[in-house]
Amino acid sequence: MFDILMYLFENFIHSETEIRVDQDELTDELVRAGFHHDEIYKALSWLEKLAALQESDTHPYLANASTSALTRIYTQEEQMRLDVECRGFLMFLEQINVLDASTREMVLDRVMEIDTSEFCLEDLKWVVLMVLFNVPGKENAYAQMEELLFEEPEGLLH
Structure with missing residues (x-):
């Protein structure tokens, strides 16, 4: 899963390439890159949760931090x-x-x-x-x- 996160970060986010919103296309591209479906879904879920953490209500420690x-x-x-x-x-x-x-x-x-x-x-x-x-x-x-x-x-x- 971490390898997928690194791949996404280096190839899309860090390089400032526009990220495709279509999760199916992104999944297909990751499969073509050699990653397995279950690991891809874990990585995408990890990224969704990261985005959700920006809202202080979603993490109990952030409101008091x-x-x-x-x-x-x-x-x-x-x-x-x-x-x-x-x-x-x-x-x-x-x-x-x-x-x-x-x-x-x-x-x-x-x-x-x-x-x-x-x-x-x-x-x-x-x-x-x-x-x-x-x-x-x-x-x-x-x-x-x-x-x-x-x-x-x-x-x-x-």
Whole structure:
């Protein structure tokens, strides 16, 4: 499912190509690209839920997430999905104002809905990018995240 999300993001959303509204055509194209129907439907559902999260009424944490000084306590399930490195990266993104409490919760909501047994920091970075792309008014945060995702290390690595 995550591969489909990446494919859609890279080929349609990120490239600013106009997305086809016709779900059947999109499904046919994804099948031709080699993806299976059940995974396609999961990915499309994931994207629909992401769009729905923009309305604060649809996610119970967003209405109360206006304070930037909130400390996030992760559930056991979230800790199993997000290792220490991922949780630290989310904290870093909040500290540099790429994420706020509401966008952090949107990211966590979408991470927990991904149907995968393995989830790593690179996957998290892409989810953050997808969430920020879909939230109006977060263009600067999206640009910052894009830089973090695509930046090349300079100099010698030790």
